Amino acid sequence: MKTIFTRLFLLLAILSAGTASAQIDDQLAFLLQNRLDVLTIATNTKGFGAALRTPDGTIWAGGAGISSIDPLDSINAAHRFPMGSISKTLLSACLLQLQDEGILDLDDSLHQYLPAYNNVDPNITLRELLQHVSGVYNYTNNPGFLSTISADPSHIWTVEEVLDSFVLAPIFIPGTDYSYTNTGFVLLGEVVKQATGHPYYEEIRTRLIEPLELNSFFHPTYEPWEEPVAHLWTKGFTWDPGNQLEDEHDKIKSWDALWTSAGAAGAWVGTPTDIAEWIYQLHTSDLLSQASVNEMRDWTSLSNFKYGLGAQHLTFQGLAGWGHTGGIGYISYAFYFPDEDISLVVQTNEDLKGSAVSSVFNSLLTLYRNYEPATSAKEQSEELNFTLFPNPASDYIRIQPLQQVDLSRIELVNSLGQTVQAVPATTEPIDISALTPGVYYARVQSASGEFVRKFVVH
Numbered sequence: 001m002k003t004i005f006t007r008l009f010l011l012l013a014i015l016s017a018g019t020a021s022a023q024i025d026d027q028l029a030f031l032l033q034n035r036l037d038v039l040t041i042a043t044n045t046k047g048f049g050a051a052l053r054t055p056d057g058t059i060w061a062g063g064a065g066i067s068s069i070d071p072l073d074s075i076n077a078a079h080r081f082p083m084g085s086i087s088k089t090l091l092s093a094c095l096l097q098l099q100d101e102g103i104l105d106l107d108d109s110l111h112q113y114l115p116a117y118n119n120v121d122p123n124i125t126l127r128e129l130l131q132h133v134s135g136v137y138n139y140t141n142n143p144g145f146l147s148t149i150s151a152d153p154s155h156i157w158t159v160e161e162v163l164d165s166f167v168l169a170p171i172f173i174p175g176t177d178y179s180y181t182n183t184g185f186v187l188l189g190e191v192v193k194q195a196t197g198h199p200y201y202e203e204i205r206t207r208l209i210e211p212l213e214l215n216s217f218f219h220p221t222y223e224p225w226e227e228p229v230a231h232l233w234t235k236g237f238t239w240d241p242g243n244q245l246e247d248e249h250d251k252i253k254s255w256d257a258l259w260t261s262a263g264a265a266g267a268w269v270g271t272p273t274d275i276a277e278w279i280y281q282l283h284t285s286d287l288l289s290q291a292s293v294n295e296m297r298d299w300t301s302l303s304n305f306k307y308g309l310g311a312q313h314l315t316f317q318g319l320a321g322w323g324h325t326g327g328i329g330y331i332s333y334a335f336y337f338p339d340e341d342i343s344l345v346v347q348t349n350e351d352l353k354g355s356a357v358s359s360v361f362n363s364l365l366t367l368y369r370n371y372e373p374a375t376s377a378k379e380q381s382e383e384l385n386f387t388l389f390p391n392p393a394s395d396y397i398r399i400q401p402l403q404q405v406d407l408s409r410i411e412l413v414n415s416l417g418q419t420v421q422a423v424p425a426t427t428e429p430i431d432i433s434a435l436t437p438g439v440y441y442a443r444v445q446s447a448s449g450e451f452v453r454k455f456v457v458h
Contacts, residue, residue: 024058024059025373028371032052032060032364032367033064034453037452037453037454041443043353043356045356046350047067047074047230048063048065048346048360049063049079049271049272050063051077051272051273051275051276051345052342052344052345053344055341059276061272061276062077063076063079064454065349066415066416067230072437073228073231075230077272077273078228079271080218080269081229081332082229082326083266083270083330084327085266085324085325086275086279086326086332087262087264088265088266089278090268091185091264092130092311093208093282093288093296094192094200094204095126095188095191095192095309096292097292099292100288100289103195105126106125106309109122109123110125113191114187117160117167118167119170120187121136121170123174127309128174128175128184129187129188130188130310132181133175133177133178134174134175134181134184135176135177136184137170137183138180138183139186139261140166142166149261152257153254154254155257156257157260157263159190159263162261163186176302177302185264186265188200188264189265199222200263205217208278208287212278212281212287215274216271220253220259220267221256221259221267230347230349232247232248232252233248234248234351234352235351245350266328267328272345272346272347275332275347279323279334279335279343283322296308299313311323312324316361316365317362317366317369319339320338321336322336322338323343329351330348330349330351331347331352331353331354331356332345332347333345333346333361340369346361348360386401386407386451387400388400388453391453391456392458393455394432396430396432397429397430397455398428398429399442401427406447407426408445408446409425409445410426410445411442412440412441413441413442415438415439420435420440425445432457439454440456440457441454
């Protein structure tokens, strides 16, 4: 009997890779997707998108949770997410390319490209702006910023308007301290325009996005909006503060004031798959000279936070990573790990879920690093403990342990994280005929822990 269920498990493992790349190891793809499903429930998060780019070029990509309820749309690998400040890696690479070509020098002063602005020292260098050591006030910290761009969502903000409206006095003398500031990257976007004659988003598309075929990337307002984009869920982000999570997709999609004020500092959108490919190629390909890559990774000594040129250096489980985090309602992590030669991206469509993203990122990284291909179906089945079938289902499901384990309780949870059915532990068919079509999770408790499987009712 156990052999039958083990074979069934192997079939389900292959079928469950539906949100993953067909090229990657089926066992690893199943484990990564299952971990994403489990943590979506465990962290009580609306949804996640994730992608892992391996040394041989294969990419696993998965999604868990929901994008929208009406109509019901589960997140999968095709969903795009606004990436927030991961956008800074694109602008940094563009500027480093321009330096490689002799069009500009990062040690040039701002006044060589732009007119004088209030509260902006014209002698600041491009390098100081990239490294957040310029002392320029961060305009998104202005107490009136969110309320102002919310008051007229359709307004298209110019750089001059952003600087004049929100940038206050400098907070220190350039080159003497570190303070993260989006203002520097808004200014650098204008530098690209003055140096090339083209807006930063056109240069980035021509130089980086098109050569790498990052086809999911787009810049809202200045380029057409492209679906599917995972819907943002927030408790009032900037509109109607409250305790109820709301789907704000329609507002986000048409919020030109957000996208144009974020601009070069954080407005790009893309899939986890393409972001993982981007962050990998940035650090490994010939897009930049090796000297420029080294420059990008040369972090400032003015802060304990290791920040290079539009690049964050963070350590995860003792493993050094280069990349960036991002937050624009959506929360994102994207890092390349030289010692493993992989890149990993995790994004969520729920506001204020930074700790959940961090947990998922670390968990997927640990799973990958500890993974060894199972040498037998028995080893693989023991890792996953039980199987659920049929899947998709309509009238019933069965839950079958794949090893000697005592089940204590079974809960069926909907895509909102709500328990819709609880039954005593059983391996007999469980009636699900009362469930409406959609995505559900079976949360199974046993003496050895709690395990989760995703299933679909049709």
